[in-house]
Amino acid sequence: IAGSTRPPLRTLRKLKEKIEVISWPLFVDLIFLEEIDEEFKKLVIKTGRIVYEKKQKYF
Template identity: 50%
Template sequence: MKAVKEIIDNIVEFLKDPQFQVEKIILFGSRAKKENKKFSDIDIAIVTKQKLDIRTKRKIKDKIEELSGIYSVDLIFLEQTSNEFKEIIKETGITIYEKNRNNNSTK
C-alpha cells in the first residue's frame, strides 16, 4: 500500500503536465489541517491558467482515481466553486505546487 505522501506526490507530478496548464495545487480539508484519520479522503483544489474542457477534466479525474489507490480523492477545479468555498480553501489549504516557483516535496 502506497503512503499518502507518495500518492499526493504522484498526483502533483501528473498535474504538472503542460497540457493541463495547472498554475497551483492546494491540499485542503482534514489532511491540510492534520485532523485526518488513517483512511480520510484527500482534498485537492487546482487552479488552471484557462478553463478546461469537459474531456480534459474527465481525463484528469480518471487518472487521479487510478493514482489514488484505496484513498478517495476529492478534486476541485477552483474556478468552478463558490467564492465562499474558494476563501475557505485559500485560508485553510496548503499550496503544494505553484508554477514558476521552486517546489519542494509535499508536506
C-alpha cells in the first residue's frame, strides 16, 4: 500500500476480511512502501502489480 500515512487498524482489518472472502487462487501481501527497505521497495515497484488504486478514501 502506497500512501503518505498508514490506514487505521480498523480499515486494515476490513480490507483483510474483504480479501479473504475472494476466491482467487492467489496469495496477497499487504505492505506499506514507506515502511520497507529501499531496495525491497524498488523490487516491489518493479515487479508488483497494482490491483486497485483509489485516492485517499479507504472504504
